[in-house]
Amino acid sequence: MIGDWNNGTGRRKSSVARVFMKKGSGKITVNGKDIEAYFGRQTSIMIAKQPLVLTENLEAFDIQVNVHGGGESGQAGAVRHGISRALTLFEPGLRPVLKAGG
Numbered sequence: 001m002i003g004d005w006n007n008g009t010g011r012r013k014s015s016v017a018r019v020f021m022k023k024g025s026g027k028i029t030v031n032g033k034d035i036e037a038y039f040g041r042q043t044s045i046m047i048a049k050q051p052l053v054l055t056e057n058l059e060a061f062d063i064q065v066n067v068h069g070g071g072e073s074g075q076a077g078a079v080r081h082g083i084s085r086a087l088t089l090f091e092p093g094l095r096p097v098l099k100a101g102g
């Protein structure tokens with residue numbers, strides 16, 4: 001935990017995402033852009049937001065992501081993994097829900 005930010009690192013294929021999150025309004029920024037502007041396809045956006053939907057925290061956190069390497073699908077998976085790890089650090093009780101959701 002860095003100040004009031006929780007962080008997590010996600011990896012998928014050759015993509016690496018560093019995720020920083022804190023309590024907020026639900027704004028997700030990826031490499032300085034809004035998530036909808038960064039990921040072109042709705043499928044990638046849905047994959048990246050999956051842990052937040054599973055834990056019913058879609059509008060509870062502000063998230064900043066730095067991601068590099070790989071393609072769009074791999075980056076979306078890396079962001080999903082990083083968000084899951086950051087959520088687990090924030091509230092360890094969420095791990096079983098995230099684990100069951102994949």
